Amino acid sequence: MTSASGAGAGAPRRSAFRVFLVEDRSSTRGLLRELFTAIGGFHIAGAVGTEAEALLWLREHPHGWDIAVIDLVLEQGTGMGVIPRAKAGAAAGRVVVLSAYASPGVRSHCVRLGADMVFDKSEASEFTHYCVELAERENPRL
Numbered sequence: 058m059t060s061a062s063g064a065g066a067g068a069p070r071r072s073a074f075r076v077f078l079v080e081d082r083s084s085t086r087g088l089l090r091e092l093f094t095a096i097g098g099f100h101i102a103g104a105v106g107t108e109a110e111a112l113l114w115l116r117e118h119p120h121g122w123d124i125a126v127i128d129l130v131l132e133q134g135t136g137m138g139v140i141p142r143a144k145a146g147a148a149a150g151r152v153v154v155l156s157a158y159a160s161p162g163v164r165s166h167c168v169r170l171g172a173d174m175v176f177d178k179s180e181a182s183e184f185t186h187y188c189v190e191l192a193e194r195e196n197p198r199l
Contacts, residue, residue: 108134
């Protein structure tokens with residue numbers, strides 16, 4: 058796990074985090090949907106499988122998400138092309154990379170591109186813990 062920044066203490070409460078998933082494997086998207094449902098406090102706002110689809114979705118929904126969960130290896134393109142675009146907008150939310158290829162060098166590069174957190178897919182418990190803490194910190198009544 059690699060962190061670039063912490064959440065703001067004065068962040069407004071929201072009813073649910075709007076999640077934008079960038080993951081090409083439908084089975085992984087399904088598992089993430091189940092995880093976010095089990096945790097509570099999260100709603101899938103969008104899910105795509107390619108870099109081009111992700112860039113289009115971000116352009117069409119600049120205020121439509123609070124947290125982006127991005128895989129690096131996609132059906133077409135890479136998540137590394139999505140990270141800076143996600144962080145470029147004034148309403149940029151948290152960007153979390155979840156990839157099976159999160160070597161130390163890749164982690165550092167993702168943070169330089171703007172990722173807030175980077176998890177290897179083998180770190181499922183750490184990713185889950187991060188999401189639970191985020192939901193509890195931002196939505197203490199959930």
